[in-house]
Amino acid sequence: MVNALPVYLPQSFTITDDQFWQLSRTNPELRLERTAKGELLVMPPTVSEGGSHNAEVTTDIVIWNRKTQLGKVFDSSTGFKLPNGATRAPDTAWIANERWDALTTEQRKRFAPICPDFALELASESDDVEALRQKMQEYIENGCRLGWLIIPKAQQAEIYRGDSSAPRVRPPEVLKSPMSLSGENVLPGFVLNLAAIFNAT
Numbered sequence: 001m002v003n004a005l006p007v008y009l010p011q012s013f014t015i016t017d018d019q020f021w022q023l024s025r026t027n028p029e030l031r032l033e034r035t036a037k038g039e040l041l042v043m044p045p046t047v048s049e050g051g052s053h054n055a056e057v058t059t060d061i062v063i064w065n066r067k068t069q070l071g072k073v074f075d076s077s078t079g080f081k082l083p084n085g086a087t088r089a090p091d092t093a094w095i096a097n098e099r100w101d102a103l104t105t106e107q108r109k110r111f112a113p114i115c116p117d118f119a120l121e122l123a124s125e126s127d128d129v130e131a132l133r134q135k136m137q138e139y140i141e142n143g144c145r146l147g148w149l150i151i152p153k154a155q156q157a158e159i160y161r162g163d164s165s166a167p168r169v170r171p172p173e174v175l176k177s178p179m180s181l182s183g184e185n186v187l188p189g190f191v192l193n194l195a196a197i198f199n200a201t
Contacts, residue, residue: 020087030043034085053152054075056196057122064189064190068189070188071097071100072094078093080112086142090116090119092120092122095118100112119147120147120149121147121150122152132149136160139160140162144162145161145186146160146186147162148160156174157194158172159175159181160172178194179194
């Protein structure tokens, strides 16, 4: 994810779910998000190196998921409507089968009204890291169980954990130059090797 350009709507103007859906469908070349306050965010294309890292991480999770068949993996072009009304698109997301299967066919064909069980954001050189931290906290507040914010420039990873019985934001665990990250009990048995990402900086 790179710095987003906010598009502010007049105070008296609101954009409905259907209007946001139509806007996204009419402008497929744009990666759009919507905040809980109704602000539109236009996301510029990811820089080449960041896009390569995103693809590698997503591929690793896909390979793990094909073996375990525990859920569904989603790439950075996938939007989810969170319980707070925001529509967000993590760089990589994963949803457990039982939660995904509970959605209707119609819900799956649009921005699914669900917060991923796992969400990852990979900061690029131009990213506003504080904005990404707020986004990670938003995922946890809306029911995400595990989130990773990886900051290659600082060779740092931040682990966000949620309590599924009472979602709340706890201070993230900050790791300096970790060699790997564990999927813990959310992505059981998955380990992400960070060497390629950190060595590229």
